[in-house]
Amino acid sequence: MKLKDHGKYPKENGLVDYKMELNFIPNDNDVTTFMKNFAKDIISFSNANGGIIIIGIKENSTTGVHEDLGLNQKNIDCFAKLDLNDISQKFNKILKNGVSLDIQQFQISIRKFYYILIPKSNNTLVPINDFKEYKIEKGAIYYRDTGGTEQANKSTSEFDRFLQIKANEKSKEFMEIWSKLLPEMIDINPREVLILNPQQNKVYGFNNKDKTLSGSNIDIEKSQEGVFNIILSAISAGEIGKITDNEGKPIYKLMGEIHTEREHISLTSLEKAVKEVANYKFTNAHLKIVIDHLGWVNDKSFNVINPPNQTVSNDFNKFIWIETVDQYSQRTKVFFSPSAIPEIAKVIDDPKIHKQLFNKKLSKK
Structure with missing residues (x-):
């Protein structure tokens, strides 16, 4: 109902797709029926910006009018029996990667519908084999565009376009992080900023002689009791003021991880x-x-x-x-x-x- 605007549903686009009902094939179980109907679409939404598939709405392709007719009992029973764990295992076989889904029933008046909410994947999902029953090809990169499901690597131009989209996403993420630091960088004076990279034992800063940003090798003590980890620990505890010297030049950004003796898992x-x-x-x-x-x-x-x-x-x-x-x-x-x-x-x-x-x-x- 929240998708409605003045009683009308939006046209299918890069984020929204409609389906009136499931296509059933005799002898297929519920999970196989689901995968045959949605596997390719779910991968394509995941590779783009995520999206939602609403089942129970009829779209007239000529007029663009959507009717929320609802689902019959056969469709409702099929969705009700689905186990997300079984679906996840199917996608693991296709992609060697999990796909996170939310499948929920909702009602409009007495009519019942289902939606599939698909989040954006951080990784590009690529099938590892052909799955003809799902109309999925090995190595194909499917993604959702305004016109529906597209295959990025079907042509050179399409692949270049897909790569550009992904590159822009990463650039945007990078710029958002650094834009928050720029005001402070300017206040400090960028020429006095040092960047430490303990993973490669490098320090970067402004080279007064060549008037450029350059890097040099440096020995960084990375043990738990080392200066580097003491500084990081102080930052994480909000005690950076206790370790800075007002007369010295500030170390603005430290790159690395705090080493911890405690074993942990996500x-x-x-x-x-x-x-x-x-x-x-x-x-x-x-x-x-x-x-x-x-x-x-x-x-x-x-x-x-x-x-x-x-x-x-x-x-x-x-x-x-x-x-x-x-x-x-x-x-x-x-x-x-x-x-x-x-x-x-x-x-x-x-x-x-x-x-x-x-x-x-x-x-x-």
Whole structure:
């Protein structure tokens, strides 16, 4: 309903697609039916800017009018039986890469519809083999354009266009980061700014003799007790003022990571690890529900990046905690200890509480 503008739906474009109903083929199960109808479109949306597919709306290609007729029971039953974990495994076979989806039912009056919400992928998704049943070719780069699904590497000009789009995205991201620093750079005087790169043992700065920005080799002590990590630790703790010398020239940007003795894994790695040991199939959403059930967080839909304060419970910091991963943007991220794996697997493998937590019984592997 939010897509409607004065009672009209927008035309299909780079972000929105409509489908009246599923095409069913005899003897196909629900997941195969879903993949045959949507796999190629989902990849194309992921490779562009993401998007939404709404099922239950009839589009008149001649007049451009959309009728929200709704779905019949056969379509509704098919969507209701879908397991996102099974769909994810299908995409892993196609791409060797996961695809994140949200599939939900909604109503307009008494008519029922489904939508598939597809986020933008950070990586370009490329099929590793031919999948003729899904009309997918090995090595083809599908992406969503205003006119529908396109193949980037079908022609040289189309491929160049796709690469330019991706390059512009990266350039925009780069400029957004640096534009926030430029006012401070000017205040400091760019000629007095030093950039340290500990990964390559380099220091960059203004060369007064040649009037250029140049780099030199430098030995950087990278141990936990070394000066470099002491400075980074002070920045992350908001104590940079305690280590600067007002009479000296400021070190404006430090590039590198704070070394930590604590072993940690991301939510994505945690999900993969639990799936290796658990006896039941589950999705990313199920994983977050379990983490909430254990009392580690206060929101079963918590954000991994920049979570609100108090999202993670300090009582369970041996399993879960938040770290600052970018000192200048203050970007934070939720991390987990490997010891969280058996704790979560124990809940996943307890069928007695499946209905209470997930409103359904999980399927065995």
